[in-house]
Amino acid sequence: MKVLIISDSHGRNNIMDRVIGEESPLDLIIHLGDLEGGEDFLEAIAPCPVEMVCGNNDFFTPYPREKIIEIGKYRALICHGHNYCVSAGPERLVAMAKQQDCNLVMYGHTHRPVIEPDGEVTVINPGSISYPRQENHQPSYIIMHTNERGETSFTLKYTQW
Numbered sequence: 294m295k296v297l298i299i300s301d302s303h304g305r306n307n308i309m310d311r312v313i314g315e316e317s318p319l320d321l322i323i324h325l326g327d328l329e330g331g332e333d334f335l336e337a338i339a340p341c342p343v344e345m346v347c348g349n350n351d352f353f354t355p356y357p358r359e360k361i362i363e364i365g366k367y368r369a370l371i372c373h374g375h376n377y378c379v380s381a382g383p384e385r386l387v388a389m390a391k392q393q394d395c396n397l398v399m400y401g402h403t404h405r406p407v408i409e410p411d412g413e414v415t416v417i418n419p420g421s422i423s424y425p426r427q428e429n430h431q432p433s434y435i436i437m438h439t440n441e442r443g444e445t446s447f448t449l450k451y452t453q454w
Contacts, residue, residue, distance in 0.1 A: 294320045294321065294364070294365065294437075294438070294439040295316070295318065295319050295320050295321075295436065295437075295438055296319070296320060296321045296322070296323060296364060296436070296437040296438075296439070297312065297313065297316050297319050297321070297322045297323070297434060297435075297436060298323045298325070298399060298417060298419045298434060298435040298436070298437055299312065299322070299323070299324050299325070299419055299422045299434045299435075300324065300325035300326060300327065300348075300373070300400075300401025300402075300418070300419050300420070300421060300422065301325075301326070301327045301348070301401050301402070301404055301420075301421035301422065301423060301424065302324070302327065302328055302329070302331055302421075302422050302423050303327055303328075303329050303350065303421075303423045303424060304328070304329040304330055304331055304423075305331075305422070305423040306331045306334045306335075308422050308423055308432065308452065309331065309334070309335060309338070309422065310334075310338055311452075312422065312434055312452065313338060313339065313340065316436065317340050318340065318341075319339075319340060319341045320341050320342075321341055321342055321343075321344065321364070322335070322339050322341060322342070322343045322344070323343075323344045323345075323362075323371060323399060324343065324344070324345045324346075325346060325348070325371060325372070325373055325374075325399055325400055325401035325402075325418075325419065326345075326346050326347050326348025326349075326350075326351060326372070326373030326374075326401050326402070327348030327349065327350045327351060327373065327401060327402070328345070328347075328348070328351055328354070329350050329351065332345060332351075332354055332356065344360070344362055344371060346358060346359055346360060346371055346372050346373055347373065348373035348375065348401060348402065349373060349375040349402065358372060358373070358376060359371065359372035359373075359376075360372075361393060361395060364397070364437070364439060364445070365439035365440075365443035365444070365445050366442075366443030366444070366445075367395075367396055367397040367415075367443075367445060368393075368394060368395045368396055368397065369395060369396075369397040369398065369399060370386075370389065370390045370393055370395040370397070370398045370399070371398075371399045371400075372386070372398075372399075372400055373400060373401050373402050374386060374400030374401055374402040374403070374418075375402045377389065377400070379400055379402050379403055379418075380402065380403055383398070383400065383407070383409075383416050383418075386398055386400055386416075387411065387414050387416060390414045391413060391414060395414065396413065396414055396415065397414065397415045397417065398414055398415070398416055398417065399417040399418070399419075400416075400417075400418055401418060401419065401421070403418060403420075403426070404420055404421035404424055404425055404426035404427075405418065405420055405425075405426050405427045406418055406419055406420030406427060406433045406435070406449050407420075408435065408447045408449055415447075417435060417437075417447060419433060419434045419435040419449075420432070420433035420434070420449075421433070422434055422452070429451070431451040431452060432451065432452040433449060433450065433451050433452070434449075434450055434452075435447055435448065435449055435450070436448045436450060
């Protein structure tokens, strides 16, 4: 299974379209919020199922602020993260994931990528596909591969344009 994990597109739908085109075929797309009106566009171009949550800039979206999904042998809490003060660190979010028996948590909001295996809970943030804030200032996303045994690997990728 190949999963595209993106966040913080902030209405720059052309970038989502380009990344999806380059990474297809895909089995699942996860968007962690701040689409800013790009929800219908993403649903229309997606070559696979899409899981979305709303972010702090998604004022009129029908999507939930967080949800739990199953991916391989993972139980994942997905959210934007702003309600857990992730700009100060993911500790509150990780604690919530543990309370909900999740072994994976995915969030956005900080515009900085993270892949952090933490024994009990693996922490994932794809950064921003549109407005990166990490040192190299390149838009980023994560590809999650799950094999037939449910084992998973994560690859941080940067756009080259």
